Amino acid sequence: MSQAIPFVDLRTQYQQLEPQIRERINAVLDHGRYINGPEVDTLEAQLAEFAGVDHVVACSSGTDALLIPLMAWDIKPGDAVFTTPFTFIATAEVIALLGATPVFVDIDPVTFNMDPAALEQAIAKVQAEGRLTPKAVIPVDLFGLCADYTRLEPIAAKHDLVILEDAAQALGARLGDRGAGAFGHAAATSFYPAKPLGGYGDGGAVFTNDAALKKIFKSIREHGMGDHRYTNVRVGINGRLDSLQAAVLLVKLAAFPAELEGRNRVAAWYADKLKTVKTPVVPDGYYCSWAQYSVLSDDRDAMMAKLKAANIPSVIYYPLCLHLQPAFAQYGYSEGDFPNSEAASRTIFSLPMTPFLTEEQVSRVAEVLNQG
Ligand SMILES: Cc1ncc(COP(=O)(O)O)c(C=O)c1O
Incomplete structure (x- = not known):
């Protein structure tokens, strides 16, 4: 492996x-x-x-x-x-x-x-x-x-x-x-x-x-x-x-500006190489610090399983919206109240994101996801 x-x-x-x-x-x-x-x-x-x-x-x-x-x-x-x-x-x-x-x-x-x-x-x-x-x-x-x-x-x-x-x-x-x-x-x-x-x-x-x-x-x-x-x-x-x-x-703060550049370099490689998932959008005028690199797919479970088989970690942020959390049941919300949030929670997953990933590593992640 x-x-x-x-x-x-x-x-x-x-x-x-x-x-x-x-x-x-x-x-x-x-x-x-x-x-x-x-x-x-x-x-x-x-x-x-x-x-x-x-x-x-x-x-x-x-x-x-x-x-x-x-x-x-x-x-x-x-x-x-x-x-x-x-x-x-x-x-x-x-x-x-x-x-x-x-x-x-x-x-x-x-x-x-x-x-x-x-x-x-x-x-x-x-x-x-x-x-x-x-x-x-x-x-x-x-x-x-x-x-x-x-x-x-x-x-x-x-x-x-x-x-x-x-x-x-x-x-x-x-x-x-x-x-x-x-x-x-x-x-x-x-x-x-x-x-x-x-x-x-x-x-x-x-x-x-x-x-x-x-x-x-x-x-x-x-x-x-x-x-x-x-x-x-x-x-x-x-x-x-x-x-x-x-x-x-x-x-770490002294090293942070260079790390932010590294994160943005990695994000640009992902955006370029990923073909089968919806990659994140950074609107004009925004600069992202890439705490997570989160993508969308209707086929999330299969995508995450392929990554796991290739020894590549991925995580779902967030699998359950806050209005549906048991801790907030008292506020009386129900499924369907926030369609965009609920759709994201069903289709989103985050890929490895560090300033130190190499282009070769990003290519490996992309190759696994791009396989039909
Ligand atoms: C959006 C958001 N708000 C608040 C927090 C709380 O931060 P902490 O874990 O340092 O208490 C976190 C992180 O964990 C977060 O991601």
Whole structure:
């Protein structure tokens, strides 16, 4: 059997960056400030520059990076927060955790991101029903492609809704002259190891241009701390990022621009070579960070079986839409409510995507899928 192709390749990256990573980790071991060490401040400053925003608050996961802004905005029972059902559970879970109601909005079938026209309809429906108060929108930059903020931002502004960009999969992506992390009133990203910029454990960050909001994010991250360490002015969480994770991420952030180029090189090879599946579309003006390379096929099971037989991994993101998840049964959705999301969940699968894949490896994947 031919050599396995990795789905995500943390090993090659580690081999390339090992001396710098060990040096950074050793520095933390030497100074011993495992919590709130200087690496965290440095990482926040570098991430702010990278994303083109004024403030970054590093935190313990992408999930907490979504939760913290919602807490800052006092999202609560009776509030409607709009998001898509074709995403990772965390996007809607944080809404439910605060007792607010996730209101799902179907995706565009081509980009897999929130359909702005469907958002307008969902807002109108909630307003007409009068049971919930529309408060916020969480568009997701799925698979590394920014959502359509050009159309989403005016809709949110018109209805006085705050936007929280879920950029967990999209750091490094761009839309026009703005990068992921810079859309909406705040944005969240994840440093889960398999993400385009991943650490060696859980981690995340919140982005904003609003200095007052940043202060609240920092307070919530640290048990609602006030100006004095043991004065608590609000209810918060333990949401800090470890100094060790920040140390690893500093090294990886420096290597990230070259890795993004690598991901785009691999994506271009796939697009060129794949003939029997529908390849992802990157609309004009967008730059994708390729958290996943996801293709569509009506013959998905057979395609994935062929890959497996050839020792090539593939994964389905996402096999069950959030409106059909047992955890969200209380919201009363049913099959057929979001046709584009449901169609994607039935036909989508993701292929190996790392910046280190060779053209020969991509050709091997394509040859297996292109066989009749
Ligand atoms: C779209 C999306 N939102 C949120 C998250 C949550 O991030 P984390 O796993 O770091 O909590 C993830 C990733 O896992 C994600 O893919």
